[in-house]
Amino acid sequence: MSGFADFWAGRDLWREPLLAGILAGAILGYIGVFVVLKRMVFVSAALSEISGVGVAFAFWLGAVLGIDPHAHRATPLLLEPTWFSLIFACLAAALFSLQPGHRKLASETIVGLGYIISSALVLAILNSPRIAQEAHAVGDILFGNAVTVPRKQIEALFGAAFAAVLAHAVFFKELLFVSYDRETASVQGIGVFRYELLLNLATAVVISVATRAVGALPVFAFSVIPAAAALMLTDRMRLTIALAVIFGVVSAAVGYYVSWVEQLPTGASMVVVASLFLLPGLVKIARRSAV
């Protein structure tokens, strides 16, 4: 059988993970335009890790209380890892919205600390003897597995994407103003903290849910590469957003297909395909520099 025929024959297997990848590529491509322009690339990485701490913490808490949160139908709602993941990510997003900082501890240092400490906490909790037997399953839940995605996670991703798009659609002009010129927006009476919080919460929810659906690496890549590729190609905001969404969707779809036919890791294949979209912009910049 040819590669494509083999791929098509397995459609019952890839339908849901491919849908999850495309959804994640689309919404993260969009969110990524703000992430890149606001120079908060590492905020998205930190949010992904911090939401992972929430998941790991739910498992650890379950183990301490003698409940297995991974067991089907046995998880009390309050120990559901999704809630912990969202709560941790949203708390971090709220903290970042406050723009904490000190003359010796800049905001970006605090974001970096959040990333490092969260990564260490996840590792520590995952390797805790209390949940060692579940470590592999927890790893899948933590960092996703783009090969198999439960329908529940697709629904959660769709819900998060819908909420984020709705927030952006309703408050686009305020989010743009606050993101572009915080100081002037504040003087003109726009509620800067309120809109930055909304932007960060939308980003946190999408990243938290998408990380669990498709994995940390593609989520980080989708929130940076499609937007960066689009920004190099156009000087119009709407076109940048449209291109970023298209690049995200195509990266997810083609990456998944390549990973299937070449038997490569799915998340990594998506990232490699996304990286190819940087080439036209780089060529454009090189041509301009040569003139």
Add this chain to the structure above:
Amino acid sequence: MIGYRTPLLPPIDLAVRAGSTLGVLGPNGAGKTALLKSLLGLLPLLGGRRKLPLGRSPQVGYVPQRDRLDMSWPLRVLDVVLMGRARLVGPFKRYSARDCDQARAALHEIGIGDLAERPLYALSGGQHQKVLIARAIAAEPELLVLDEPTSAMDPAAERIFLELVARLKSAHNLSVVLVTHQLTAIAGFATEVALIDRERELFEVGPAEQMIDPHKLGRLYGREVMVSRVDGRIAVVIGEGAPN
């Protein structure tokens, strides 16, 4: 009483009168920004109160301390000027055709109407400053606040800029607050002047002709200051010695 956590100055009294141009003058680090933020209600007062004669905060047009816009954003000039109308439009609504017309009118008034569709990176430094003024005017302000707008300009560009602001003030019946550390920007432009320096615990406000005074300015800068009139205009020169 103004300050971030502790008072910067002894208690002060400051008013921006309708139709006036208040120049806030002080050396670097004098507390000008804290004063401006307190005046605009962005920094809570540590004591006393802020009176609003209109019963509400005035509509503010703001020109920040910046000689260039952030060019990494994929925005046209018109997109930036439209931001000035965000508060007028209110939440849940998009910019209407009327908002676009108003933004274009502001650009025409500043003399850069032909730049509306240009990307930001294609503008010169002076054009960036004009876009910021157009955005402030598009906000239909009652109060125009300029935070060190001429700090990166040469004297000729500064004069042209201040003439433009004076023209806009007259055309739109604005009150203006100009914060600066440049004496030349204040002299001959402001109707009232506030001198501020937190290190010397100095705050004084009054009519410009009284405040542009060698003794007062000498005290503010800790140097000899000479003030004279040249062809009906005020010239201020910082001398080498201690204040008189």
